[in-house]
Amino acid sequence: MPIQQICTVASMTQLDASTWWMVLEVGKLVEQHGLTGGQFIHIKCGDDQLLRRPISVAIAGWDEPADLATLIFEVRGEGTRWLSQCKEGDKLDVLGPLGNSFDVSREGHYLLVGGGIGVPPLITCGEWLKWPRTAVLGFRTKDKAFPSVVSRFEEHCEKTCLCTDDGTLGRHGFVDGQVRDLLEQDKSFTQILACGPKPMLKSVAAVAAEFGVPCQVSMEERMACGVGACLGCALRMKDGSMKHVCKDGPVFNAEEVDWDV
Numbered sequence: 001m002p003i004q005q006i007c008t009v010a011s012m013t014q015l016d017a018s019t020w021w022m023v024l025e026v027g028k029l030v031e032q033h034g035l036t037g038g039q040f041i042h043i044k045c046g047d048d049q050l051l052r053r054p055i056s057v058a059i060a061g062w063d064e065p066a067d068l069a070t071l072i073f074e075v076r077g078e079g080t081r082w083l084s085q086c087k088e089g090d091k092l093d094v095l096g097p098l099g100n101s102f103d104v105s106r107e108g109h110y111l112l113v114g115g116g117i118g119v120p121p122l123i124t125c126g127e128w129l130k131w132p133r134t135a136v137l138g139f140r141t142k143d144k145a146f147p148s149v150v151s152r153f154e155e156h157c158e159k160t161c162l163c164t165d166d167g168t169l170g171r172h173g174f175v176d177g178q179v180r181d182l183l184e185q186d187k188s189f190t191q192i193l194a195c196g197p198k199p200m201l202k203s204v205a206a207v208a209a210e211f212g213v214p215c216q217v218s219m220e221e222r223m224a225c226g227v228g229a230c231l232g233c234a235l236r237m238k239d240g241s242m243k244h245v246c247k248d249g250p251v252f253n254a255e256e257v258d259w260d261v
Contacts, residue, residue: 002227003033007094009086010068015146020084022071026094030067033097035060037124038218038251041069041096042226045079052095053079054223058120072120072149098226099250102216104129108190111182113175113204115196116140119149121218122195126153135160136178142169176203183211205254215254221245236261
């Protein structure tokens with residue numbers, strides 16, 4: 001059950017002109033309410049913004065006097081622009097925890113696939129997953145592959161593969177090509193966890209289905225209420241039903257999603 005509370009900005013770090021690393025003191029949302037990476041919190045971004053902004057949690061952990069949650073976000077509109085101007089000690093009106101996270105309860109060999117701002121929600125899996133894992137991380141350009149993010153995967157994953165759209169770092173191309181190569185070379189992968197823009201998720205899901213590897217995807221849709229009361233983030237499933245990304249997700253089994261809508 002999500003709760004509304006006032007949270008304090010513990011730190012703000014600017015990664016580039018449009019990307020920020022924010023750490024929030026979130027009361028006991030981790031210890032008592034189970035907030036974890038891959039879920040999201042809904043933040044009120046100024047008095048002029050009617051709707052809250054959903055921000056994915058990259059890292060969450062117990063701490064004293066308050067638990068800490070790390071949010072890595074890009075400025076994409078007025079709400080996130082307002083959020084990027086916050087300073088250490090500022091107070092934010094927060095609703096959370098919201099949504100689900102990746103199911104990593106089954107033993108196996110995991111392939112973590114992230115694209116752009118979809119990379120941070122996979123950090124928790126990269127660092128704390130107790131099963132073997134390989135990471136495939138895609139970025140538009142080398143300048144977007146922030147060392148403070150990438151290094152966390154390189155330190156904890158058995159292997160980390162980097163891709164860039166323009167070829168300035170790692171493999172030249174999209175992550176689905178790297179995923180295909182890995183699945184062709186190594187038949188031991190038992191689960192794919194993917195987070196990123198919808199076209200990327202569709203491509204990764206198609207490759208996963210081709211090789212028969214179960215795939216979980218973290219979907220991104222525009223949200224209004226964040227608790228399933230409106231239809232702003234409705235997602236059509238293959239069986240014709242509609243689910244809410246905010247309440248039923250954001251993580252879904254890829255084979256359940258209607259990718260052709």
